[in-house]
Amino acid sequence: MSAVLEHETAPAPIVREPKNYLNVAWTVRSWLLTVDHKRIGLLYLAGITFFFLLGGAAAGIFRLELMTPQSDLVESETYNKLFTLHGIIMIFFFLVPGIPGVLGNFLIPIMIGARDMAFPKLNLMSWYLFMIGGIFTLYVTVAGGVDTGWTFYTPYSSTYSNTYVMATAVGIFITGFSSILTGLNFIVTVHKMRCPGMTWFRLPLFVWSNYATALIMVLGTPVLAITILLVALERGLKIGIFDPRLGGDPVLFQHLFWFYSHPAVYIMVLPAMGVISELVAAFSRNRVFGYKLVAFASLAIAVLGFLVWGHHMFVSGQSLYAGMVFSVLSMLIAIPSAIKVFNWTLTLWRGEVTFNTPLLYAMGFLGLFTIGGLTGLFLATLGIDVHVHDTYFVVAHFHYVMVGGTVMAYLGGIHYWWPKMTGKMYPEGWARFSAVLVFVGFNLTFFPQFILGYLGMPRRYHVYDEGFQVLNVMSTAGASILGIAYLFPITYLIWSLKYGAKAPANPWNAVGLEWMTSSPPPTENFIETPVVDFEAYEYHRHPAERHG
Amino acid sequence: MNTEFQIFPDAASTAAGKVDALYLFMVVLSVVLSVFVAGLVTYLAIRYRRANNVNRDHVAHGNTIEYIAMAISFPILMGIFLWGAKVCFFLFRAPEQAMPITVVAKQWMWKFQHADGRREIDTLHIPTGQPVKLTMVSQDVIHSFFVPAFRTKQDVLPGRYTSIWFEATEPGEYRFNCAEYCGTNHSRMIGKVIVQSPEDFARWMSGDAASDEPPAETGRKLFEQYQCGTCHRPASEEGARGPTLEGLFQSRVPLAGGQTVTADETYIRESILRPAQKQVAGYQQIMPTYEGQISEEGVMHLIAYIKTLGAPLAAKREEPNTLAPPTEPAAAEPAAEPAAPAAEDNAATDSQGTTP
Numbered sequence: 001m002s003a004v005l006e007h008e009t010a011p012a013p014i015v016r017e018p019k020n021y022l023n024v025a026w027t028v029r030s031w032l033l034t035v036d037h038k039r040i041g042l043l044y045l046a047g048i049t050f051f052f053l054l055g056g057a058a059a060g061i062f063r064l065e066l067m068t069p070q071s072d073l074v075e076s077e078t079y080n081k082l083f084t085l086h087g088i089i090m091i092f093f094f095l096v097p098g099i100p101g102v103l104g105n106f107l108i109p110i111m112i113g114a115r116d117m118a119f120p121k122l123n124l125m126s127w128y129l130f131m132i133g134g135i136f137t138l139y140v141t142v143a144g145g146v147d148t149g150w151t152f153y154t155p156y157s158s159t160y161s162n163t164y165v166m167a168t169a170v171g172i173f174i175t176g177f178s179s180i181l182t183g184l185n186f187i188v189t190v191h192k193m194r195c196p197g198m199t200w201f202r203l204p205l206f207v208w209s210n211y212a213t214a215l216i217m218v219l220g221t222p223v224l225a226i227t228i229l230l231v232a233l234e235r236g237l238k239i240g241i242f243d244p245r246l247g248g249d250p251v252l253f254q255h256l257f258w259f260y261s262h263p264a265v266y267i268m269v270l271p272a273m274g275v276i277s278e279l280v281a282a283f284s285r286n287r288v289f290g291y292k293l294v295a296f297a298s299l300a301i302a303v304l305g306f307l308v309w310g311h312h313m314f315v316s317g318q319s320l321y322a323g324m325v326f327s328v329l330s331m332l333i334a335i336p337s338a339i340k341v342f343n344w345t346l347t348l349w350r351g352e353v354t355f356n357t358p359l360l361y362a363m364g365f366l367g368l369f370t371i372g373g374l375t376g377l378f379l380a381t382l383g384i385d386v387h388v389h390d391t392y393f394v395v396a397h398f399h400y401v402m403v404g405g406t407v408m409a410y411l412g413g414i415h416y417w418w419p420k421m422t423g424k425m426y427p428e429g430w431a432r433f434s435a436v437l438v439f440v441g442f443n444l445t446f447f448p449q450f451i452l453g454y455l456g457m458p459r460r461y462h463v464y465d466e467g468f469q470v471l472n473v474m475s476t477a478g479a480s481i482l483g484i485a486y487l488f489p490i491t492y493l494i495w496s497l498k499y500g501a502k503a504p505a506n507p508w509n510a511v512g513l514e515w516m517t518s519s520p521p522p523t524e525n526f527i528e529t530p531v532v533d534f535e536a537y538e539y540h541r542h543p544a545e546r547h548g
Numbered sequence: 549m550n551t552e553f554q555i556f557p558d559a560a561s562t563a564a565g566k567v568d569a570l571y572l573f574m575v576v577l578s579v580v581l582s583v584f585v586a587g588l589v590t591y592l593a594i595r596y597r598r599a600n601n602v603n604r605d606h607v608a609h610g611n612t613i614e615y616i617a618m619a620i621s622f623p624i625l626m627g628i629f630l631w632g633a634k635v636c637f638f639l640f641r642a643p644e645q646a647m648p649i650t651v652v653a654k655q656w657m658w659k660f661q662h663a664d665g666r667r668e669i670d671t672l673h674i675p676t677g678q679p680v681k682l683t684m685v686s687q688d689v690i691h692s693f694f695v696p697a698f699r700t701k702q703d704v705l706p707g708r709y710t711s712i713w714f715e716a717t718e719p720g721e722y723r724f725n726c727a728e729y730c731g732t733n734h735s736r737m738i739g740k741v742i743v744q745s746p747e748d749f750a751r752w753m754s755g756d757a758a759s760d761e762p763p764a765e766t767g768r769k770l771f772e773q774y775q776c777g778t779c780h781r782p783a784s785e786e787g788a789r790g791p792t793l794e795g796l797f798q799s800r801v802p803l804a805g806g807q808t809v810t811a812d813e814t815y816i817r818e819s820i821l822r823p824a825q826k827q828v829a830g831y832q833q834i835m836p837t838y839e840g841q842i843s844e845e846g847v848m849h850l851i852a853y854i855k856t857l858g859a860p861l862a863a864k865r866e867e868p869n870t871l872a873p874p875t876e877p878a879a880a881e882p883a884a885e886p887a888a889p890a891a892e893d894n895a896a897t898d899s900q901g902t903t904p
Contacts, residue, residue, distance in 0.1 A: 076732050149729045155706060156689040156731060160655070244707025245840075247822075250690055251705065284596065293614050315692065316703045317710045320640050324633050331625040338621060339614055341585060346613075348592035350604045355597070363589055370585045374578040381628055383570050383635025387699040390692060390727040454571065455557045456696020458727045461735035465723060470553045540606035 020423065020520040035120035036523055041106030042421070043127050048098050049490065051134060054141075055089035056483060058082045063445075063479040069466045079462040080147040081163065085137075087150030092172050093134050095406055096264060099271035100182055100217075101130070103413050104210045106421060108186060110514045110521060111204050113195025113530040118188040122181050129178035136171025140164040149460060151261070154242035154253040158234040166235060169228045176221045176228075179267075183217030186210055195513075197532035204512055204536050205294055209274030212298040216263045216270075216305065224260035227253065251316055258309035266305040268402060270298055272409030273340055276362050279412050280344045282510040283359035284351025287537040289343040297336035304333040314385045323382055330380035337373050341366060351539075356508070357431035361412025364439045368404025372397060375450065393453025399446045411438070411489060419503030423520040424496045430488060437485035444478025511538055560718040560743060561698035566635050568699070574628070639700050642713035646681035647674075650763065650848045653704045654687040655730055656737035659845070663852075665760035666753060670739035672724070674716055675749035681713040683813055685844050692728035695741055701727050709814045716743040767853025770846055779835070790835060791828045797855045802829040816851050 021038045024030075031039060062082045065073040074082065105123065109116050117123045140146050146168045148157040157165050190203070190211045203211075231253070233239045240246025242253045281288045288294055310318060310326030344366060353359070375397040378384045388394065418426050448471040457468045464472070506515040511534075517526050534541070559568060596602060649672070652659045660668040660682075674680045684693060686706040693712055694701035702712035726737035744752060771777060779790030791801075796816070800808045804827040809815050818825055820842065823835040842850070 076735065080729075080732065080734070147731070151729075153690060153729065156729070160689050160731060244705075250707070284593075289609075290611050290614050293611050314636075315701050317705055317708065320636065323636065324629075327632060328626075328629050331629050334625060335618055335621060339617065342614065342617055345585060345588050345592065348589065348596055350602075350607070351592075351596045352604060353593050353597045355593070359593075363593065366589050367582070367586050370582050371578070374574075374581060377578075377625075377628065378571070378574050381570065381574065381632030383567055383632040383639065384574065385632075386636060386639050386701060387567050387571075387696070389701065390694070390729075451555050455554060456694070456723070456725070458694065458725045458735075460729045461725075463735045467552060467554055 018518065019522055020518060021523045022423070022520050024523050033124070035116070035124055037105050037109050037117045037120065037123060038421070038521065038523075038525075040123050040127055041102050041104075044097060044101035044105060044130070047127070047131055047134065048094050048101060051089050051093035052486075053490075054138075055086050055094060056486065058086040058089070060479065060483055062086070063476045065462070066464075066472050067469075067476045069464050069469050069472075071463050076462045077147060078145075080149075080460070081145030083460060084146050084149050085141060088137060088146075088168065088172070090402075091150055091264070091268070092175050093130075093137065095268040095402055096179060097130055097175075097182070098268075099275060099406070099410050099413065100186070100210055100213060100267075101127070103206075103275065103410075103417065104182075104186065104213075104271060107417065107514055108189060108207055108210060109193065110517065110525050111207050111512060112190065112193060112198050113513050113526065113532060114189065114193035115524050115526075115529075117185050118193055119185050123185050126178045126181040126185070129174055129181065133171045133173075133175030133178065136167055136174065140167045140171065143167070151257065152231065152253075153257075154231065154234070154250050155244070155248075158231050158241075158253075159243045159245070166232060169232055173225055173228045176225045179217045179221045183214035183221070186214035187218065190214075195530050195532060201292065201295070202532055202534070202536055203295075204274075205277035205288055205291065205298075206271075206274035208295040209270045209277070209298045212302040213267050213270045215299075216267050216302050220260045220263040220267070220306070223256060224264075227256040227260065230256070251313070251318070254313050254316055255309065258312045259306075262309040262312065263302075263305040265398075265401070266301055268406050270301060272365070272406040273298065275409040275413035275416075276344055276365050278512070279358045279362040279409075279416055280347045281537045281539070282416065282508050282512075283356055283362070284348045284353045285509075285539040286347050286349075286351035287535070287539060289346040289349070290339070291536065294340055294343050297339050300336040301333060304329060304336070308333060308380075311380055311385070314382055315389050320382075327380055327382050331377070334373065334377055334380075341370055341373070355432075356415075357426070357428060357435050358412045358416035360432060360435040361408050361415065361438075364435065364442075365405060365408040365412065368400050368408060368439075368442065372400030372404055375400065387456075388453050390458055391453035392449040392457050392459055395459045396446045396449035396453060399449075404442055404446070408438070408442075411435070414489070414493070416508070417514070418493065418496070419507045420514055420519050420521070422497060422500075423503050424500030425503050425507065426489075426496045426500060427492050430492045434485055434488035434492075437481060437488070441478050441480075441482030441485045445475050445482050446478070448472075448474045448478075512536070558697040558718075558720070558722065559699070560716055560720060560722055561695075561700070562715040562717060563635075563639055564697065564699045564717075566638060566699075570631055570635055573631075577624075642681040642711065643679045643715075646679040646713050649674075649680060649682050650845075650852075651682045651684040651693065651704065652687060652844045652848070653684065653691040653693070653726070653737075655689065656726070656733040658693070658724075658726075658737070658739055661760075661763055661845070661848070662753070663763070664753065665762040665765070667760050671742060672739065673742045673744060673749060673752050675744055675746045676716050676719055677746060679713055679715040681711055683709050683711050683848070685709050685817075685848070687844050689730050690728050691726045691730050691737065693724065694727035695722055695724040697722040698741075703728055709812075709817060716741070719743050719745055719748070763849045763852035764856045765853075766846075767849035767851070768856075770842070770850050771853055774838070774842075776850075789831070791831055793854050794857045796857065797851075801826075803827060804829050804831075813851055816854060817847050820847055820850060 021036055034040060061074065062079055065079055143164055146163045146165055148161050148165055190207060230241045234241045234243060238246060240248040242248040242250050244250060277288050277294060308326055308330045310322055311330045314323045378388065379394065379397060415426060415431055452468055452471045455468065457464055503519040505518050513530055516530065559565065648663050650661045658670050660672050684704040686704045688706060691704040692701055693704055695714065698714040700712060700714055702710050704710060720743055722741045722743065724739050724741055726734055730737065779788060780793045781788035783792040783794050796811050799811050801811050802808050809826060821839045822837055824833050827833050
């Protein structure tokens with residue numbers, strides 16, 4: 001299929017530079033009709049960066065509003081639309097497709113020594129579905145917004161809200177299929193496309209965790225699609241499913257919604273865990289401590305993740321005994337997560353640590369994800385959750401996991417693989433500075449929210465008690481720092497495309513197939529199909545002499 | 549209602565201490581573990597930095613250390629779970645003698661009614677030292693009743709009763725919130741619980757607004773207005789077409805399908821609004837549905853009245869003087885009224901329109 005691309009190679013052959021997937025063709029058409037997983041990865045990069053900025057802008061506006069207890073910058077209705085927009089965009093159009101779409105697409109075939117995904121055209125279709133879903137969301141944003149919260153709780157969403165619920169739902173429905181197709185592609189690719197010698201236990205952990213993610217995508221996302229369809233049936237045709245006035249049950253919606261949306265949390269965080277495994281190994285030049293357990297932990301999280309949805313519903317009127325079952329299972333899921341943190345930390349032991357930007361992000365991840373995970377235990381504990389449920393404590397918790405975890409890992413991964421993806425080095429000084437700034441801004445934004453939550457400030461509140469103002473001002477101040485900190489990488493990474501130093505094939509002296517091909521790789525990834533006769537992360541076989 | 553800066557919330561209920569103790573335990577545990585992880589990461593990263601000349605010999609290792617970590621963490625996690633479940637049982641199980649209050653929530657206000665009929669909106673007076681149980685229902689979307697100082701909350705659902713209880717310990721004014729996002733003015737769906745000493749509370753209860761009718765009395769009037777007594781006659785009378793309501797509350801009711809249910813508030817509510825849902829064994833389904841005809845408050849009043857039918861029948865029926873005359877016409881009326889429902893079982897739906 002890439003042969004097709006070569007035929008349409010556009011003019012200006014580059015100055016004796018060897019052909020790679022970027023300079024092979026320059027036309028817009030060659031990008032929009034590409035079936036190269038690497039180009040599709042970059043298409044995702046463009047898409048999710050756009051949505052990240054949009055979702056971030058919404059957060060910026062409502063954080064400003066929250067500087068004062070009264071309503072001043074925006075009205076309640078606008079405020080509600082802003083947090084809804086922020087949630088929907090960040091979850092469905094940034095966190096879920098983010099790491100799998102960009103890094104997963106780019107790296108999985110290379111990491112397993114394959115030429116492309118199992119279904120390259122399906123892969124392109126995933127991106128188009130993602131963008132079409134996104135366009136619906138953009139339409140909603142421009143047309144007047146939606147105010148249900150990203151959780152769409154019924155009967156508010158199905159009967160009472162007068163905003164663009166249907167258009168939003170259609171957008172998410174379509175994007176869901178993008179997720180399913182990506183998951184399907186990953187599963188088949190990992191099963192069928194591994195190069196000779198690449199056994200399951202030689203796979204990089206990034207592949208393992210994306211594989212586990214793909215399982216969740218394929219099994220969980222259809223439930224979301226069904227749920228959306230049911231809301232649409234009720235809203236459009238007045239078929240009673242969730243609204244008690246029509247004979248429905250509003251709590252049923254929550255069961256269905258969280259049956260997808262809790263596993264979706266792991267869709268968002270498992271790929272991040274995979275990135276962290278790569279970063280920690282590469283910058284401590286060490287095999288990931290307890291490799292197999294880390295791989296199995298990913299699968300354990302994927303399976304257990306399907307059995308804990310009811311912990312979102314302890315005060316929903318669900319039976320206390322059901323609550324106890326969900327509480328116990330939620331406690332259990334802490335074990336594989338803790339094992340991972342523990343093993344990443346121990347990977348540093350007897351390593352040879354260099355503090356490049358990716359490792360700074362990984363260290364940030366370890367700290368923030370630990371706090372996110374531990375506060376998750378608070379929420380899994382029945383007696384505490386009753387008080388903190390639907391307060392800022394929950395908001396702080398999932399931002400520690402989603403932003404402190406996933407976004408930190410994503411940024412770390414982007415820096416780590418940037419030379420591979422673009423053939424250019426990023427400016428290390430600026431990058432380190434931004435990483436530290438992100439860490440500081442993040443903590444200042446979200447740590448005060450734990451305190452606010454236990455004080456009893458409910459989430460999704462436009463106006464609030466004066467007693468909460470000091471902590472909210474701190475949070476807004478942190479958000480400003482965080483917002484600026486995010487602009488730095490966007491700026492210098494774009495800058496590096498033109499002015500960055502040329503990247504060698506293996507700037508980090510890392511092991512792994514992706515570092516054994518040129519930067520950027522040729523369209524077919526490897527000139528010759530690699531044969532693997534080594535384990536993952538065999539740094540002890542490539543000792544210190546090699547760097548220089 | 550705190551206007552000054554705090555970092556820990558007021559504690560004003562018997563539950564607060566229990567929740568706080570568990571919370572503080574978790575905080576200490578989390579701080580210890582976070583500091584441990586952060587410390588270990590920092591220590592290892594610095595000790596094994598490239599410039600440092602240390603032993604880096606590769607050591608093959610099994611997974612013993614992880615298994616030990618699992619073995620230690622499992623009992624700790626189960627301990628936390630059990631402690632949390634214990635606190636939750638305390639939060640969710642109301643004591644028998646709790647003072648009943650009914651709550652109807654709607655976008656965006658809270659309506660309360662005390663057992664003696666006293667009504668309040670967005671303000672709730674309660675005494676210290678007395679468990680209070682709120683039976684709640686929503687008129688529209690899902691809301692959630694949350695009193696931070698009492699450390700408890702419960703979602704308020706449309707179409708179904710939920711309840712919450714607490715026993716206040718400290719007089720004062722405490723904010724309560726709607727905690728489940730419910731639309732435009734969600735953040736304004738707030739109010740305050742005014743906790744008073746039992747004496748002040750008694751004074752307040754006997755105060756000005758004594759004109760509010762007790763819910764059971766309003767319920768009795770509704771019962772007559774809708775002529776429920778036509779079919780639901782006292783147990784002593786023969787030939788009733790509906791099951792008697794005497795002693796119904798909290799009794800076990802055999803259903804046509806062979807199951808039994810406990811006649812709690814939710815069951816009675818459902819049986820008034822959608823009688824066909826749970827058909828009582830031995831009776832025909834002739835009762836019309838009252839869905840959309842009686843307000844949530846009205847249903848709560850009817851339930852309050854039905855509860856009063858629980859005690860020994862004779863005494864109850866004499867109690868209010870006004871009760872005697874209306875029952876007679878109701879008993880006499882069947883001659884005229886039954887026409888529609890008596891016609892046939894499936895006439896039930898037809899009679900809907902004619903029901904007042």
